[in-house]
Amino acid sequence: MDLHNDIKSGVPGVAVDGRVGRSTSFEVTLNGKLLFSKLKTGGFPINTEIVTAIKEYKGEGDVTPVTNTASNCVLL
Template sequence: GYAPRFEELKRQILAKVPGAQVQGIVGRKTSFEVEINGVLVFSKMEKKGFPVFDEVAALVEEVSRGMPVRPLVGKQG
């Protein structure tokens, strides 16, 4: 499954924003979605790949400082 990827993403997010609440929910078999404050910012099924974890962590940090939630564009090679 995707548990190891989720755990790595969670680790990177918490390294940048220690107070963030990071939750993993098992969904459809091939899905890996990222939501920030209830807004979908990345879907593996839509982008055909995984998000760049550094970008996710950076966006969480931006949002924690009051910036708006925005979609992620990059995906892992």
């Protein structure tokens, strides 16, 4: 929920939704284009980098993938 809230507060008016995906996966897409993949990076994203990438996206063409991962991930 933290990423959801960070996106909503950082990019007012944006629509955010979620769904259950493959086991052990966590992916973020922007207009149907892959922005972040836990399967490719091995970790979870840094929320501020996701918000920045969304703000910088101009609505056309490819998105610039976020590849940095948070070093303090805790799974409960």
